[in-house]
Amino acid sequence: METPETIYLIPDSEHGHLWCDDPAPGLGMDPKDAIEYRRADVVDATLAKQAKAARNGMDAARSASTQEMKEAQRLRDESKPELLESERQANAQLTAQLEYLEQLASDRLELVTATTDRALALETALAESTRILREILQGEKLQFSRRIQICSWADHLDALTNMEAPHG
Structure with missing residues (x-):
């Protein structure tokens, strides 16, 4: 079962x-x-899924940032140094993209941090719930043992009271 x-x-x-x-x-x-x-294994599986999702989010943020940085580098390399105004415009554009990427990376990092914090909080709650459940189960075992002992005594008393007195 x-x-x-x-x-x-x-x-x-x-x-x-x-x-x-x-x-x-x-x-x-x-x-x-x-x-x-x-069951603890069900909660553990849920936490593992959340942790995997957090890792995937961090990897995706890292990959996107790397790709955006490569694109920014390519755009900078393609600018024509002999045209000062063109360089200024390209630099302004790259700076804006870099700020955007830094903000995007910061936002994703905050999301990953929040997800990790939530996973840790859930892990702590799971541990506390498991501890409480074990205490409750221990109490239930003790109550069950006492009930069995009381039933045994009651059966013994019934047997003693149902015995016929000797006829003299």
């Missing part, structure tokens, strides 16, 4: 809370009352 991708901690009037793969398994239950938990 494969572990479900998502489980829910749902309120239960008799037991406090129960784990279930359905956020509202009974009539009158509201899915909004359930707390959703996702």
Whole structure:
């Protein structure tokens, strides 16, 4: 049996809370009352996709900047040095393109930084959620063990009270 991708901690009037793969398994239950938990490997895969997208964004920004710089260099090399006015215009154009590229690179770097920060925040949230889930699961194991022990005692008491008294 494969572990479900998502489980829910749902309120239960008799037991406090129960784990279930359905956020509202009974009539009158509201899915909004359930707390959703996702398997760590699923969250890890999502974070890996985001990290890959961030790396791809940085590579694309680097590649675009390199291509734009090559184009700027080509335009500068093609200018005619004997015409001073033409050189000034070409220089002004190259400067504007360079400023544009620097701003574009800066904007992309900010986007990559924000994406990386978000990925780190998600990783931190995942670690905290995992820690809390482990604590909850440990508590649930203890409660389950106590319930089994109480049921065993109750069965033993039932057996003792159902024994017939010896006839004398």
